[in-house]
Amino acid sequence: MVEEGKEIIESIQAGPVRDAALIGGAQKVEHYEIAAYGTLAALAKQLGYKDALKLLLETLAEEKATDEKLTRLAEQGGNQRAAREQKAA
Numbered sequence: 001m002v003e004e005g006k007e008i009i010e011s012i013q014a015g016p017v018r019d020a021a022l023i024g025g026a027q028k029v030e031h032y033e034i035a036a037y038g039t040l041a042a043l044a045k046q047l048g049y050k051d052a053l054k055l056l057l058e059t060l061a062e063e064k065a066t067d068e069k070l071t072r073l074a075e076q077g078g079n080q081r082a083a084r085e086q087k088a089a
């Protein structure tokens, strides 16, 4: 995913299209983290690791909040500006 981000930066000119691509890439990372922490939280719950479960659920909530912020960022114009720029090109 880091390599993908580097490729976006190297291959897309700075502007709304690159921004939209980078937001999408950041959301891929968040979704990966959500899957990982969700799985670990489920395992901690099954094993009765209460302290670990608490921390994992807190981290999971943080990852979800970051994903939602990125979605709002994209919806608040980033993707629309990117679409307009692509149409104009």
Ligand SMILES: [Fe+2]
Pocket: 029, 030, 033, 063, 066
């Ligand atoms: Fe994250």
